[in-house]
Amino acid sequence: MDKISRRNALKVGGALGAIGALAVAAPGQARAAWTWSPRGSVAGTGAAVDPRYVWDPEADPMVASLIDRGDVPRVNELLRTWTKNAQPLPAGLPADLRDFMEQARKLPTWADQGKLATAVDFNEKRGLYLGVLYGLASGMMSTVIPKEALAVYYSQGGADMKDRISKTAKLGYDIGARNAYQPDGEMVVTCVKTRLVHAAVRHLLPQSPQWNQQAEEEIPISQRDIMVTWHSLPTTVMRKLTAWKVPIPAAESTAFLHSWQVAAHMLGVRDEYIPASWAEANSQAAQVLDPVLAPTPEGIKLADILLNLGSAIDAGILSKPILGSFTRFMLGDRIAEWLKIPREPIWDPLLRTAWGPFVAVREGLLPLPLAPEAYWTFDEFLRKAALLFLSEAKPISIEIPLTNRPS
Numbered sequence: 368m369d370k371i372s373r374r375n376a377l378k379v380g381g382a383l384g385a386i387g388a389l390a391v392a393a394p395g396q397a398r399a400a401w402t403w404s405p406r407g408s409v410a411g412t413g414a415a416v417d418p419r420y421v422w423d424p425e426a427d428p429m430v431a432s433l434i435d436r437g438d439v440p441r442v443n444e445l446l447r448t449w450t451k452n453a454q455p456l457p458a459g460l461p462a463d464l465r466d467f468m469e470q471a472r473k474l475p476t477w478a479d480q481g482k483l484a485t486a487v488d489f490n491e492k493r494g495l496y497l498g499v500l501y502g503l504a505s506g507m508m509s510t511v512i513p514k515e516a517l518a519v520y521y522s523q524g525g526a527d528m529k530d531r532i533s534k535t536a537k538l539g540y541d542i543g544a545r546n547a548y549q550p551d552g553e554m555v556v557t558c559v560k561t562r563l564v565h566a567a568v569r570h571l572l573p574q575s576p577q578w579n580q581q582a583e584e585e586i587p588i589s590q591r592d593i594m595v596t597w598h599s600l601p602t603t604v605m606r607k608l609t610a611w612k613v614p615i616p617a618a619e620s621t622a623f624l625h626s627w628q629v630a631a632h633m634l635g636v637r638d639e640y641i642p643a644s645w646a647e648a649n650s651q652a653a654q655v656l657d658p659v660l661a662p663t664p665e666g667i668k669l670a671d672i673l674l675n676l677g678s679a680i681d682a683g684i685l686s687k688p689i690l691g692s693f694t695r696f697m698l699g700d701r702i703a704e705w706l707k708i709p710r711e712p713i714w715d716p717l718l719r720t721a722w723g724p725f726v727a728v729r730e731g732l733l734p735l736p737l738a739p740e741a742y743w744t745f746d747e748f749l750r751k752a753a754l755l756f757l758s759e760a761k762p763i764s765i766e767i768p769l770t771n772r773p774s
C-alpha cells in the first residue's frame with residue numbers, strides 16, 4: 368500500500384475508530400484497536416474513544432490562532448519570565464492564552480499532596496537510577512517510537528538536538544525536584560509550556576512536506592501518542608527497577624506513579640486514559656508501546672546524535688561507547704541492532720556483570736543514617752551538571768516554535 372492510500376485508509380479508520388469500531392492493519396506497524404478500559408483509569412469511567420483520535424481541543428485552535436496572528440514572538444518573550452508554579456502569569460498575554468493557562472495550571476482535584484511528598488522520598492533515594500533510566504532507557508527508546516522520531520526529526524527542535532534534549536531533560540529534572548509541584552517548583556510551568564509546544568507542533572508539522580510524506584496521520588501527537596511516550600518514561604523505568612531487583616516500598620512505587628499521573632493530566636491527557644495503577648499501566652503499555660517499537664531512518668539519525676552528545680567533551684572516545692553500551696544494556700540487543708549501535712568488547716560485559724552488584728551495594732548501604740541525603744546530594748550534582756552541559760549553561764526556556772525543521 369503506498370503512503371497516500373495508507374493515509375486514506377487511516378482517515379477512514381479514524382472516522383470508524385472514533386466510534387470505537389476498528390483496528391486498521393498497516394504494514395510494518397502494529398495498529399491495535401484501543402481496548403484498554405477506562406475503568407482502569409484515574410477517572411474510573413469514560414467513553415472509551417480511541418485516543419488516537421483525541422488531541423487537545425482546548426489548546427490546539429488557540430495556539431494555531433496565536434501563530435497565525437503573529438503573537439508568538441511576543442508571547443515567548445513574556446513567558447520566559449514565568450518560571451515558578453505559583454507565579455502570576457505575566458501581564459500582557461493575549462486574553463485567550465491567559466484564560467487557557469489559568470485553567471491548564473490547575474492541579475487535578477485528585478492530586479494527592481501526601482503521595483507527591485512520598486514521591487520526593489523515592490526520587491531522593493533513586494535519583495541516580497532515574498537519571499540514567501530517563502536519559503538512556505526512555506530517551507533512547509523515543510528514537511524507536513516511529514511517530515515520535517518522525518515528529519521530533521521534522522520539527523524545529525530536530526535540527527538542534529542538544530537544545531531540544533536539554534528542554535526535555537528539564538521536565539525530567541523538574542518532576543524529580545523536591546518542590547516539583549509545590550508553589551516554588553517548576554513542573555506545572557514546564558507541563559503547561561510543553562502543552563503549548565505540542566499544540567504548535569500539531570499546527571506546524573502538517574505543513575512540512577517531508578513529514579507529510581512519511582506520516583500516517585494528518586495531525587501528530589494524539590493523546591494515544593502521548594501515552595505511548597509516557598510509558599517509555601515511568602512504566603519503562605519501573606520495569607527496569609523491578610528487573611534490577613531494586614527493593615521499592617509499595618507506597619513509594621505508588622507515589623512515583625502518582626507524580627507521573629499528575630504530569631499526564633498537566634500535559635492535557637484526559638483522565639480516562641491515565642492508568643490508575645501499575646498493573647493498569649503495564650496492561651496499557653503492552654497494548655500501545657511494546658508493539659509499536661521499530662527502527663526508522665530518522666530515529667537512527669536521532670539516536671546517533673544522542674550518542675554523540677558527549678563528543679564536545681572527549682571527542683566521543685569514551686562517551687560514545689559507554690552511552691552505546693548502556694543503551695544495549697537497558698534496551699536489549701534487538702533495539703541496539705536497530706539503532707546500529709556496535710557491540711563494545713569491554714563495556715558490554717562489564718555492565719552485564721558489574722551493574723547488578725553496583726545496585727546491590729548501593730541498596731545495601733541505603734539503610735545507613737546519612738545515605739539517602741548523601742545519595743541525593745551526589746545525584747543532584749550529576750543531574751545539575753548534565754543539564755548545565757546540555758543547555759551550554761544558558762537558562763532553559765521552553766518556547767512555542769514558529770517553524771518546522773529547515774529543509
Ligand code: HEM
Nearest residue numbers: 514515518519522523524531534535538561592593596597
Ligand atoms: C516538545 C515532553 C510526548 C513530540 C516537547 C518538550 C517537552 C516534551 C518537555 C519541549 C521541548 C522543546 O520545546 O523542544 C514530552 C512528554 C511527553 C511528550 C513528557 C509524553 C509524556 C510527545 C509525543 C510526540 C512529541 C508523543 C510526538 C509523537 C514533540 C515535538 C516537540 C516536543 C515534535 C517540539 C520540538 C521542537 O520543535 O522544538 N515535548 N513530550 N512529544 N514534543 Fe513532546
